[in-house]
Amino acid sequence: MSRKLVVISAGLSVPSSTRILADRISGAVQREVSSRGESLEVEVVELRGLAREIADHLVSGMPPSALRHALTAVSSADAVLAVTPVFTASYSGLFKSFIDLLDNDALTGKPVLIAATAGTARHSLVLDHALRPLFSYLRAVVVPTGVFAATEDFGGSGGQDGDGLDRRVARAASELGALLVSTSGSVPGFTAPAVDEVGKVDRISEESLTPFEQLLGNQLR
Amino acid sequence: MQFGIFSVSDITTDPTTGKTPTDARRIQDMVQIALKAEEVGLDVFATGEHHNPPFFASSPTTFLGYIAAQTTTLQLSTATTLITTNDPVKIAEDYAMLQHLSGGRVDLMMGRGNTGPVYPWFGQDIRNGVALAVENYHLLRRLWREEVVDWEGKFRTPLQGFTATPRPLDGVPPFVWHGSIRSPEIAEQAAYYGDGFFHNNIFWTMDHTARMVDLYRRRYEHYGHGRADQAIVGLGGQVFMAKNSQDAVKQFRPYFDEAPVYGHGPSLEEFTRATPLTVGSPQQVIERTLGFADAVGDYQRQLFLMDHAGLPLDVVLEQLEILGSEVVPVLRKEFEARRPADVPSDPPTHASLIEAGDDHANAAMGPRGRVETGSN
Numbered sequence: 001m002s003r004k005l006v007v008i009s010a011g012l013s014v015p016s017s018t019r020i021l022a023d024r025i026s027g028a029v030q031r032e033v034s035s036r037g038e039s040l041e042v043e044v045v046e047l048r049g050l051a052r053e054i055a056d057h058l059v060s061g062m063p064p065s066a067l068r069h070a071l072t073a074v075s076s077a078d079a080v081l082a083v084t085p086v087f088t089a090s091y092s093g094l095f096k097s098f099i100d101l102l103d104n105d106a107l108t109g110k111p112v113l114i115a116a117t118a119g120t121a122r123h124s125l126v127l128d129h130a131l132r133p134l135f136s137y138l139r140a141v142v143v144p145t146g147v148f149a150a151t152e153d154f155g156g157s158g159g160q161d162g163d164g165l166d167r168r169v170a171r172a173a174s175e176l177g178a179l180l181v182s183t184s185g186s187v188p189g190f191t192a193p194a195v196d197e198v199g200k201v202d203r204i205s206e207e208s209l210t211p212f213e214q215l216l217g218n219q220l221r
Numbered sequence: 222m223q224f225g226i227f228s229v230s231d232i233t234t235d236p237t238t239g240k241t242p243t244d245a246r247r248i249q250d251m252v253q254i255a256l257k258a259e260e261v262g263l264d265v266f267a268t269g270e271h272h273n274p275p276f277f278a279s280s281p282t283t284f285l286g287y288i289a290a291q292t293t294t295l296q297l298s299t300a301t302t303l304i305t306t307n308d309p310v311k312i313a314e315d316y317a318m319l320q321h322l323s324g325g326r327v328d329l330m331m332g333r334g335n336t337g338p339v340y341p342w343f344g345q346d347i348r349n350g351v352a353l354a355v356e357n358y359h360l361l362r363r364l365w366r367e368e369v370v371d372w373e374g375k376f377r378t379p380l381q382g383f384t385a386t387p388r389p390l391d392g393v394p395p396f397v398w399h400g401s402i403r404s405p406e407i408a409e410q411a412a413y414y415g416d417g418f419f420h421n422n423i424f425w426t427m428d429h430t431a432r433m434v435d436l437y438r439r440r441y442e443h444y445g446h447g448r449a450d451q452a453i454v455g456l457g458g459q460v461f462m463a464k465n466s467q468d469a470v471k472q473f474r475p476y477f478d479e480a481p482v483y484g485h486g487p488s489l490e491e492f493t494r495a496t497p498l499t500v501g502s503p504q505q506v507i508e509r510t511l512g513f514a515d516a517v518g519d520y521q522r523q524l525f526l527m528d529h530a531g532l533p534l535d536v537v538l539e540q541l542e543i544l545g546s547e548v549v550p551v552l553r554k555e556f557e558a559r560r561p562a563d564v565p566s567d568p569p570t571h572a573s574l575i576e577a578g579d580d581h582a583n584a585a586m587g588p589r590g591r592v593e594t595g596s597n
Contacts, residue, residue, distance in 0.1 A: 055486070059483070059485060060486045203432065203435060204405055208405070209409050212410060219355075220587075
């Protein structure tokens with residue numbers, strides 16, 4: 001069974017180091033999954049191209065179509081890789097705005113790998129101070145290893161010495177790969193239904209209703 | 222089918238002049254707008270209820286009573302009456318009084334109100350929103366249908382041997398709609414009693430509106446009030462018109478761009494694509510509105526939002542002229558042409574409820590039976 005990884009990449013420049021890190025990690029996850037005899041489809045959601053739609057959704061309450069597709073992709077994914085640049089000691093505002101627009105249950109029980117980029121290694125705790133609590137709140141299963149890359153990581157040898165970027169990427173990818181293959185990736189009943197296909201009436205189930213007499217309680221004589 | 226207008230009573234600066242109307246001006250303007258509705262042949266005027274600036278409509282029955290005195294056919298309604306923060310005893314009395322003074326030209330639309338800070342101003346808490354709507358409405362229904370009420374509930378002091386006065390005109394309580402945008406519980410509530418369901422779709426995509434109405438219709442049938450397609454449905458709408466569509470867009474754009482509710486977000490073009498807002502020629506408005514019935518089925522009441530966002534009175538009155546003379550007559554004809562004979566055209570009125578007597582859902586306290594639809 002093919003699994004699907006959706007990558008949220010919040011870099012703003014083109015090319016962005018955030019996207020470069022995202023591709024490096026998703027490539028590693030893909031190798032981990034195929035080494036376990038399964039295949040992995042990767043879809044990248046670049047937030048830069050959705051910036052206006054994200055702002056429109058925030059003020060109007062309605063997702064324009066490309067954004068709607070992106071939100072549905074995230075909520076129906078088997079796993080999510082979330083990569084943001086560090087802006088002013090935290091995730092970027094664009095990144096947070098996108099996360100704010102997800103359904104409360106969109107990530108429940110879903111394996112998530114967190115990663116961030118910054119100009120300096122002094123921001124590395126942003127993973128554990130900002131990103132991890134955000135995804136814990138959304139009841140995602142965040143893998144233990146997060147990947148932080150400072151500018152110097154891209155310039156260094158990276159490779160096998162000590163705790164280089166490649167090693168961190170490999171460890172995180174292996175943790176996510178194990179979760180992706182050991183479970184179905186998403187918990188049935190918790191993935192958001194694709195309710196917003198234009199022109200298609202997805203019915204609201206009668207079973208999801210509290211019967212009205214129960215709501216009335218002791219008002220019924 | 223009934224056509225009309227609803228107002229949220231916002232006091233908004235006209236972005237083209239920078240002028241903000243006074244409360245006094247805007248209240249008198251809304252009187253003119255309501256009177257114009259009858260003059261141009263519309264059926265309904267509905268006022269909002271708000272207790273915080275920039276809105277002024279805190280006292281709906283005072284306003285509607287004043288309109289009732291100056292009109293003869295206009296149906297007076299609300300959009301919405303806050304069933305959560307108003308005392309149901311006072312709603313029962315105020316609207317029964319209005320019913321007498323207007324000769325039965327009254328119905329109400331219940332709404333919860335979604336502004337948290339408003340609740341404590343009236344001794345309530347938004348966390349009880351749905352529970353308040355359920356308990357208060359059930360009491361309201363009893364107060365209009367039972368001469369003497371003994372009652373005890375969670376949210377107000379008990380009543381012992383209480384009679385709401387005046388009694389409803391001709392012993393017939395006003396018809397009630399329940400307005401909800403997102404809450405299935407409210408669609409369920411409307412269906413349970415066989416009341417009307419109004420979806421104010423003006424900020425929503427049609428597929429969402431269709432899902433809510435579909436739920437209400439199925440539950441209406443489930444509770445034995447009739448077939449799903451016979452349930453009583455109302456929709457909102459929002460239009461701005463000129464003879465040719467470019468002029469409409471040009472004239473309306475500054476109001477759209479600066480409007481408190483949707484300004485500074487999606488463009489006018491994006492917003493008109495996604496929501497029922499139609500800015501264009503009368504013909505475009507006709508086509509768009511007729512399309513609503515494709516999404517939700519044949520329905521009984523269409524209300525348009527016409528006065529908002531700082532639009533000056535003369536422009537609003539001119540819009541009402543176009544609506545009444547060029548748009549609504551065509552809509553009446555076309556909506557009837559597509560409606561099956563056994564699907565009601567109008568929502569219940571005072572006259573039709575008198576005629577139906579105890580046979581109508583409006584006379585009862587709950588479901589008429591249960592039908593297992595199995596269509597889920």
